[in-house]
Structure formats: structure tokens, C-alpha cells
Amino acid sequence: MRRKLIPVRRFPLVALGMAAFVLLYAFTSLRFVENPSTVAVIAVLFFVSGATAPSLVWHFVLVAMAAAGWLGIAWSALSLQDFYYWTLVLVSAAVLSAANVYFRRRNAGEHAPPAPAGDRFNREYLERAVEGTQDGLWYWELKGDVFHFSAAWAALLGFEKSELKTHPDEWLNRVHPGYLARLREELTSHLHGDAPQFRNEHRMRRKDGTYMWVLARATVIRDADGEPAVLAGSHSDITPLIEVEKRLLTDTFKDPLTGLANRSFLLSHLQMAVEEKSMRGKGAPLFAVVFLDLDRFKQINDTLGHHVGDELLRAVGGRLRNCARPDDVVARFGGDEFVVLLRALRDSEEAVLVAERMLKALLTPFQLGEHEILSGGSIGIALSKESFRSSDELLHFGDIAMYHSKKAGKGRVTLFRREMLEESDKQDQLKSELELAVERGQLLLHYQPSIHVATGRIVGAEALVRWRRENGEILYPDTFLPLAEKSDLIQKIGEWVLRTACAQNSAWQRAGFSPVRMSVNLSARQVQQRDLPQLVQRILEETRLGPEWLELEMTEASLMRNADSATALLRSLGDSGIRTAIDNFGIGSASLSNLRQLKCHTLKMDRGFVSEITTDPRVAALARGLITMAHHLGLSVVAEGVEQKDQFQFLSAEQCDNVQGYLIGRPVPGEELALLLRSATPVHLATVPTPTEPDANELRAMQAAVGRSAALQWAATRNARDSR
Numbered sequence: 001m002r003r004k005l006i007p008v009r010r011f012p013l014v015a016l017g018m019a020a021f022v023l024l025y026a027f028t029s030l031r032f033v034e035n036p037s038t039v040a041v042i043a044v045l046f047f048v049s050g051a052t053a054p055s056l057v058w059h060f061v062l063v064a065m066a067a068a069g070w071l072g073i074a075w076s077a078l079s080l081q082d083f084y085y086w087t088l089v090l091v092s093a094a095v096l097s098a099a100n101v102y103f104r105r106r107n108a109g110e111h112a113p114p115a116p117a118g119d120r121f122n123r124e125y126l127e128r129a130v131e132g133t134q135d136g137l138w139y140w141e142l143k144g145d146v147f148h149f150s151a152a153w154a155a156l157l158g159f160e161k162s163e164l165k166t167h168p169d170e171w172l173n174r175v176h177p178g179y180l181a182r183l184r185e186e187l188t189s190h191l192h193g194d195a196p197q198f199r200n201e202h203r204m205r206r207k208d209g210t211y212m213w214v215l216a217r218a219t220v221i222r223d224a225d226g227e228p229a230v231l232a233g234s235h236s237d238i239t240p241l242i243e244v245e246k247r248l249l250t251d252t253f254k255d256p257l258t259g260l261a262n263r264s265f266l267l268s269h270l271q272m273a274v275e276e277k278s279m280r281g282k283g284a285p286l287f288a289v290v291f292l293d294l295d296r297f298k299q300i301n302d303t304l305g306h307h308v309g310d311e312l313l314r315a316v317g318g319r320l321r322n323c324a325r326p327d328d329v330v331a332r333f334g335g336d337e338f339v340v341l342l343r344a345l346r347d348s349e350e351a352v353l354v355a356e357r358m359l360k361a362l363l364t365p366f367q368l369g370e371h372e373i374l375s376g377g378s379i380g381i382a383l384s385k386e387s388f389r390s391s392d393e394l395l396h397f398g399d400i401a402m403y404h405s406k407k408a409g410k411g412r413v414t415l416f417r418r419e420m421l422e423e424s425d426k427q428d429q430l431k432s433e434l435e436l437a438v439e440r441g442q443l444l445l446h447y448q449p450s451i452h453v454a455t456g457r458i459v460g461a462e463a464l465v466r467w468r469r470e471n472g473e474i475l476y477p478d479t480f481l482p483l484a485e486k487s488d489l490i491q492k493i494g495e496w497v498l499r500t501a502c503a504q505n506s507a508w509q510r511a512g513f514s515p516v517r518m519s520v521n522l523s524a525r526q527v528q529q530r531d532l533p534q535l536v537q538r539i540l541e542e543t544r545l546g547p548e549w550l551e552l553e554m555t556e557a558s559l560m561r562n563a564d565s566a567t568a569l570l571r572s573l574g575d576s577g578i579r580t581a582i583d584n585f586g587i588g589s590a591s592l593s594n595l596r597q598l599k600c601h602t603l604k605m606d607r608g609f610v611s612e613i614t615t616d617p618r619v620a621a622l623a624r625g626l627i628t629m630a631h632h633l634g635l636s637v638v639a640e641g642v643e644q645k646d647q648f649q650f651l652s653a654e655q656c657d658n659v660q661g662y663l664i665g666r667p668v669p670g671e672e673l674a675l676l677l678r679s680a681t682p683v684h685l686a687t688v689p690t691p692t693e694p695d696a697n698e699l700r701a702m703q704a705a706v707g708r709s710a711a712l713q714w715a716a717t718r719n720a721r722d723s724r
């Protein structure tokens with residue numbers, strides 16, 4: 001605990017008393033006087049002393065001496081000696097008072113908090129503060145351009161104090177040129193009194209040539225005329241803080257995979273551009289949102305694996321960045337979607353040019369490890385001169401335009417137009433109508449026959465969904481299934497298709513028709529559905545259809561989205577006796593390693609593939625190889641989209657098992673296919689055999705009969721897309 005001092009106000013009095021008694025004692029030859037006022041003086045001195053324990057001890061001694069002195073005075077009447085005595089009392093009191101004030105100050109310097117007292121104390125305090133801080137301190141005498149700095153200031157830059165001159169250039173010449181203009185501007189503004197404080201972050205070159213981040217803070221000291229005389233301030237090293245800040249910014253605003261800007265960064269910049277437009281109106285610079293969606297990305301990702309997909313996204317990001325201008329923001333928006341904000345455009349043409357450059361850049365094949373990948377993209381552009389309510393709406397416009405590019409056949413650039421909005425509204429409208437349609441039973445199934453090449457017998461029917469709208473118009477799956485696939489509606493539709501197709505097949509069998517295997521397409525979402533095997537099993541039981549009369553068609557891409565669960569699904573369905581087929585198997589997606597992994601029963605050769613088997617010898621060779629390989633793997637092959645006789649002949653010669661296509665028969669309503677089935681030799685339900693593949697001799701004999709196939713003759717009479 002610090003000792004309490006006698007209050008300054010009272011100290012002269014105390015000192016006076018003390019001095020009086022000391023001197024009295026010394027100069028009156030220790031005469032003892034008797035005087036009643038002595039007691040009163042002692043009491044007064046006691047109270048003015050501050051009444052602290054040490055001061056009491058001290059005063060006790062003095063008071064005792066004073067008492068002796070007063071006794072001495074009282075001994076005789078007032079004399080010349082008494083006059084000397086009082087004079088000495090006053091002089092010595094003054095001396096002691098001064099001495100005590102001096103000691104008190106010194107004491108306070110060591111123990112007490114700062115008091116607004118003289119210069120010497122402040123300087124000491126400041127010096128210690130300077131020593132204690134790692135900040136570099138300085139003051140700049142503005143008139144003579146003298147720059148004084150602490151040793152810490154020099155050390156901050158890696159110098160000894162003696163190595164630097166006392167000139168402001170030691171600071172200013174070390175500032176990175178990129179920050180100098182702003183620094184000067186802020187200094188001037190503070191010196192002119194526009195900013196109460198000077199505060200600036202900039203980079204400074206250290207002795208070793210590296211740059212550090214500093215925070216400079218200063219205050220101007222003005223002379224009597226109010227003119228800036230001195231600028232006093234400090235520099236703090238904020239490099240570590242800036243590094244952390246930069247890392248945080250990177251984490252927040254960069255897409256970790258591609259290193260491009262992320263969605264939030266793009267949105268914030270788009271928002272700024274939109275705000276500028278609303279503030280400046282027509283005077284604001286033209287900007288555009290470029291929406292890009294990669295073609296075939298899902299397929300590549302599913303078939304070649306996620307790491308190749310990731311590599312592709314990175315490579316695409318790099319190419320897009322090269323096509324953009326320095327001011328543009330290139331962002332990965334999510335999945336395989338990229339959005340570029342083009343700023344300060346001359347006109348809409350410039351936006352189209354940049355977008356076309358981007359598309360062109362994507363057309364060059366990507367070499368990723370041992371894979372050479374062809375990608376490409378579809379682009380939609382929304383310009384800021386459109387009228388829009390928010391940045392979200394402008395993005396939506398870009399998305400709509402991109403969707404148009406995709407629909408128009410990919411690899412295109414489309415500028416957003418108002419009419420597209422109506423179309424997009426129509427899509428929304430269509431989706432809600434579709435939801436109602438499912439409930440109101442407006443969906444129906446058409447069945448497309450497939451024949452066994454060797455015998456010409458109808459052995460299968462593929463269930464294909466259609467939507468009959470209130471106005472009687474028939475919609476095909478390509479127009480409405482993608483809408484349903486965006487929501488759970490597809491599962492509802494899928495279940496309905498499955499149940500209806502199984503019930504139809506069961507009804508045909510019960511009617512005693514030649515039995516066929518019913519093929520049902522499954523959407524990607526259904527393939528992911530965990531309880532799919534149980535659902536199929538339940539439906540088979542409900543409809544009383546044997547599992548061997550159902551074949552579920554899935555695309556390779558939908559299966560490979562999750563290869564492990566796909567393998568389990570195929571095994572589980574196979575164990576229940578249900579057959580599975582890989583649909584649309586062709587050049588684009590074929591991956592032999594996947595085929596080995598996916599244990600299914602049938603390969604459906606894609607229509608696009610079949611259409612070229614008679615025109616492109618390489619496709620013919622591939623088809624030949626594919627059929628052989630499938631047979632080696634124990635799979636049967638169905639060729640889809642067979643439209644021409646020469647295609648059929650080729651497939652027949654290559655021992656393709658079954659064919660399906662307009663040449664054989666278009667998709668037709670159930671009743672119509674029933675007619676066809678009835679025309680074939682009726683087989684009684686009880687004796688329906690499990691389909692078996694004929695042996696080679698049987699096959700050859702049957703092939704001869706194919707030309708006379710009833711199904712072929714029947715198909716020749718059809719010419720509508722679907723026969724109704």
C-alpha cells in the first residue's frame with residue numbers, strides 16, 4: 001500500500017509548526033516556557049497534519065519539541081529574543097515547506113499516477129512509453145521537414161536508428177507506389193483540418209526489400225497562428241493482421257475448387273452494379289450477366305469419376321478467366337454453372353463477343369490425365385439495360401436465356417428477351433398443371449413393341465408415358481418429365497407408370513396373349529430411391545405379375561451417380577428375379593469398366609448409335625464389338641430406334657438379340673398393342689414359359705423367317721409418331 005501523503009493545502013501549515021519548534025529549540029538555548037496557548041497550537045497542528053499514522057509519529061516528535069519551546073517562551077516576557085524567535089519561525093517554515101513540496105513531487109514520480117504537473121514528469125513518462133511499445137514513433141517538424149523517429153521506428157523497417165536520416169523521405173520514399181497517392185491525400189486532408197485524425201494503412205519497403213503492412217496514425221500540432229507545425233504519430237506493423245484478413249476474405253469469397261470467385265462474391269458485386277445503375281440511371285455503365293452451363297458434365301462426372309469432374313471444372317475455370325477482361329468477375333456459381341459479370345461494356349455486341357470467345361475456348365478438348373474430354377457449354381446473357389427489379393431477377397433472366405441455348409441444341413449464346421419470360425412462366429404453369437394431371441389421371445402409357453430378331457416374334461413392350469391435356473393435346477415425355485424431375489413429382493409419376501405397366505402386362509397374360517416382357521424406364525431420382533426394390537416387389541404382388549416379365553431400364557449415368565448403391569440395387573432386383581437393362585448405351589457414355597461392375601441383363605444400344613451403323617464403318621465396327629462383348633458378358637442386346645431395313649439386316653447379321661424402333665412398331669395405346677399380340681400364336685397363361693434365348697441353329701432357321709414377320713408388316717402400315 002502506498003503511504004498517504006499530507007494534503008498539499010495543509011502542508012505549509014504543518015511545516016510552519018515543525019520549523020517553529022525545531023528552530024525554537026535550537027535558537028532559544030532550549031529554554032522552557034510556560035504558556036497556555038501551547039496546548040491549543042498543538043491541537044491545531046495535530047488536525048492540520050493530515051492525521052495519518054506516519055505523520056502522527058513525525059508530529060509527535062515535533063509537537064514534543066514545540067511544547068518545550070513554548071514553555072521556554074512563556075518563561076519570561078516578550079523580548080528581542082522572542083522577536084528573533086518568531087522571525088526564525090517564519091523563515092524556517094518557508095524553507096521547510098519548500099523542501100517538503102520538493103520531496104513530495106519526487107515521491108509522486110516514483111509511485112503516484114500522472115498528474116498534470118511540470119514538463120519533466122511528462123517527458124519521463126513518454127520516454128518509458130516509447131521504450132515499452134513496439135510501434136515506431138515519430139514526429140515531423142513540418143516547417144523544416146525534419147523527421148524524428150524512435151529506435152523502434154527504424155527497427156520496424158529493419159534498420160539501426162543511425163542508418164537513417166531525419167528526413168520524411170525515409171518514410172515516404174519507402175511507401176509502395178500503389179498506396180502513395182491515397183496516403184498523401186489523407187495527410188493533406190488531416191493537415192487542412194478536414195479529418196480530425198490521420199489514419200492510413202499502406203505497405204512499406206523494409207531494408208531487405210520485402211514489403212510490410214503498416215498502420216500510420218498521427219495528429220497535427222498547430223502553432224499559435226493555427227498553422228500546422230508538427231505532425232506526431234506512430235507506425236504499427238499490421239502484416240499478420242492483414243494476412244489473417246486476406247485468408248478470411250479468400251475463404252469467404254473464393255471457390256476452393258477452381259480458385260474463381262464464388263457465388264457470394266459475384267452476388268455482392270452484381271448488387272453494387274445494380275445499385276449504381278439505380279443511382280445513375282442511363283449514365284451508369286452497361287454490364288451483363290453471362291450464365292454458362294457445361295454440356296455433358298454430369299455424364300463425365302458419373303462415368304469418369306468425381307476427380308476427373310473436378311479437374312474439368314478447374315480447367316474450365318482457367319479458360320473462362322483467360323477470356324474475361326481484368327474488370328470482370330468470373331465465378332463458379334455452383335455445380336457446373338459459371339456466371340461472369342461483364343462490367344463497363346461498350347454495347348451488347350461486346351458481351352456476345354466475350355461469351356462466344358468463352359464457348360470457343362471450351363470447344364478445344366481437355367486433356368485430363370489419360371482422358372481427352374470434349375465438353376462445351378451453353379450460354380445465356382442478360383444485359384443491364386433490361387428492366388429488372390433486383391440482381392436476383394437479372395440472374396434469373398440470364399438463367400432463362402441459358403436454358404434457351406440448351407434447348408436450341410447446346411453450344412450457343414442467347415441474349416435474354418422479354419418473350420422468354422412468358423415461356424418460362426409457361427413452364428411454371430405447365431409444372432403446376434402436371435401436378436394436377438397426375439391426380440386427375442391425365443397420364444397414359446403407350447407401348448412400343450420389340451421383337452426377337454431371330455424369330456420375328458414380339459417379345460417385349462416398352463412403356464412410354466404420355467400426357468393428354470384437357471384440350472386433348474398429347475405431350476411427350478421430353479416436354480414434361482424434365483419438369484417433374486426437378487421435384488418429387490417424378491417419383492409419383494414413376495410409381496404410377498410402374499403400376500400401370502405391370503397391371504397391363506398382367507392383364508395381357510390373363511387374356512391369354514403371347515407373353516411379353518414389359519420394359520419400364522426409371523428416372524435418376526427413382527434409381528436413388530432407397531426403397532425401390534421393395535416398391536417394385538409390392539407392385540408385382542399387387543398386379544400379380546411374375547418378376548421375370550418386368551425389365552427396369554436405367555441409364556448408365558443415373559446408375560453411376562452412386563456406383564456402390566447402384567451395384568446393390570441391381571443385385572437386389574436381380575435376386576428378386578427382376579431383369580435390369582442399361583438404357584441408351586452408346587458412344588457418348590460407354591465405359592467398359594462400368595459395364596463389368598453393373599450386373600444387369602440387357603444392353604439397350606442407343607438410337608443415335610443405331611442410326612449410323614450402316615453409314616459409318618467405325619460405328620459399325622463398334623456395334624459389332626459391342627454385341628460380341630455383351631454376349632461374352634452374358635448380356636442380351638436390344639437395338640433401339642431401328643428405322644430402316646438395312647439397319648435391321650446389319651443387326652440381324654451381327655446377332656443382335658432384339659430390336660425396337662419405328663420399323664418394328666411405334667409406341668401405341670395398350671388396346672392397339674393387344675391386337676398385335678392377339679395375332680401372334682396365343683399361349684395359355686398357365687403354360688407361359690420363362691423366356692429363354694434360342695440356340696444357334698434355331699436362331700439361323702428363325703432369321704430366315706424374319707422378313708415375313710407379322711410385326712414388321714404391321715409396323716409398315718404406321719406413319720404417325722405414335723400410333724393411336
Ligand code: C2E
Pocket residue numbers: 448463464465476477478481494497521522523553583584607640641642643660661662663667
Ligand atoms: P427411351 O427410353 O430411349 O425411349 C425410346 C424413345 O425413342 C421413345 O421416345 C420412343 O418413342 C422413341 N423411339 C422409338 N423408336 C424410335 C425410332 O425408330 N425412331 C425415333 N426417332 N424414335 C424412336 P419417347 O416416348 O418420347 O420417350 C423419350 C424418353 O423419355 C425415353 O427414351 C425415356 O428415357 C423417357 N421416358 C419415357 N417414358 C418414361 C417413363 O415412364 N419414365 C421415365 N423415367 N422415363 C420415360
Ligand code: MG
Pocket residue numbers: 462521553583
Ligand atoms: Mg427406354
